Amino acid sequence: xxxxxxxxxxxxxxxxxxxxxxxxxxxxxxxxxxxxxxxxxxxxxxxxxxxxxxxxxxxxxxxxxxxxxxxxxxxxxxxxxxxxxxxxxxxxxxxxxxxxxxxxxxxxxxxxxxxxxxxxxxxxxxxxxxxxxxxxxxxxxxxxxxxxxxxxxxxxxxxxxxxxxxxxxxxxxxxxxxxxxxxxxxxxxxxxxxxxxxxxxxxxxxxxxxxxxxxxxxxxxxxxxxxxxxxxxxxxxxxxxxxxxxxxxxxxxxxxxxxxxxxxxxxxxxx
Numbered sequence: 001x002x003x004x005x006x007x008x009x010x011x012x013x014x015x016x017x018x019x020x021x022x023x024x025x026x027x028x029x030x031x032x033x034x035x036x037x038x039x040x041x042x043x044x045x046x047x048x049x050x051x052x053x054x055x056x057x058x059x060x061x062x063x064x065x066x067x068x069x070x071x072x073x074x075x076x077x078x079x080x081x082x083x084x085x086x087x088x089x090x091x092x093x094x095x096x097x098x099x100x101x102x103x104x105x106x107x108x109x110x111x112x113x114x115x116x117x118x119x120x121x122x123x124x125x126x127x128x129x130x131x132x133x134x135x136x137x138x139x140x141x142x143x144x145x146x147x148x149x150x151x152x153x154x155x156x157x158x159x160x161x162x163x164x165x166x167x168x169x170x171x172x173x174x175x176x177x178x179x180x181x182x183x184x185x186x187x188x189x190x191x192x193x194x195x196x197x198x199x200x201x202x203x204x205x206x207x208x209x210x211x212x213x214x215x216x217x218x219x220x221x222x223x224x225x226x227x228x229x230x231x232x233x234x235x236x237x238x239x240x241x242x243x244x245x246x247x248x249x250x251x252x253x254x255x256x257x258x259x260x261x262x263x264x265x266x267x268x269x270x271x
Contacts, residue, residue: 007107010119014102019095022127026094026134029142034135090130098126101264108268113160117153118267120146121206125260128199132256138195147202154209166212169221173208174201177225177263196255203228203263210271224266232262 001009101122109115124146128138151170158164178201185192204225211224236258243253 001111003107003110006111007103010106011099011103013099014123015095015099018102018123019098022098022123022130023091023094025142026127026130029131029139030135034137090134094126094130098123101126105268109271113153113157114271117150117157117209118206118271120149120153121202121267122264124149124202125264129257129260132195132254136252136254138193138199138256140195140198143195143198143202147205150202150206154205163214165214165217166209168217169212170205170209172218172221173211173225174205176222177201177204177207177229180225180229181259192255196259199256199259200229200263203259203267206267207263207270210267224270228259228263228266230262231265232258235262 102119105118105122106115109118124142128142128146131142132138154167154170158167178197181192181197181200185194185197207224207228208221211220213220232255236255239258240253243251
């Protein structure tokens, strides 16, 4: 498969399949962990929720993937298929961002087994950034689900393409980046939440795996983690200064997107 065709196919996969799934996961988590607790004064038990699905706020038609007449927001023209009411722009934005990220990842990595764990990583990072931007929280279950998928992909890639020792790079990267963020969290828990520590550990594993080199099996993953941390700090500083200029005062802002973007850039430039 040519690189252009692979990137196009990955973009279509992100927009038409993965993006809508991420939209549903984000909406369901925010509703369960943020909206309902605000109404009820507590987090409801799973049995109280049944199987909640995303639906149009005007006509109630199901928008969740896997249930007709659900369609990607882009395919549906950004409107509900039932009443044609405009959907929120964030649905379309998340699908487009997922598609672009999938296309870029496929273009950089190419056709190989290594592409699978990196696409899983990108999907998880997009979902976590969407939640963090909306409610300034990083869902723990998103981190664990993404981590499990990425780890399985790394094991598969090591078994098919080798070497198996490359998996040690993921362990070193996770320890280096996660440990660095944990130290910052312990120094100032209000400035850096533990969700950011979990996310940094996941990102560090991916960066360490991508940056691993046979001649520098420990140093290369550590250097990759440091570069990811520096880039995330730079992006966070720029975002913080921009928000101060807009708001006129210093207020908390989500750091997860900076961690995700910094880690993804370093991973894709070192793989």
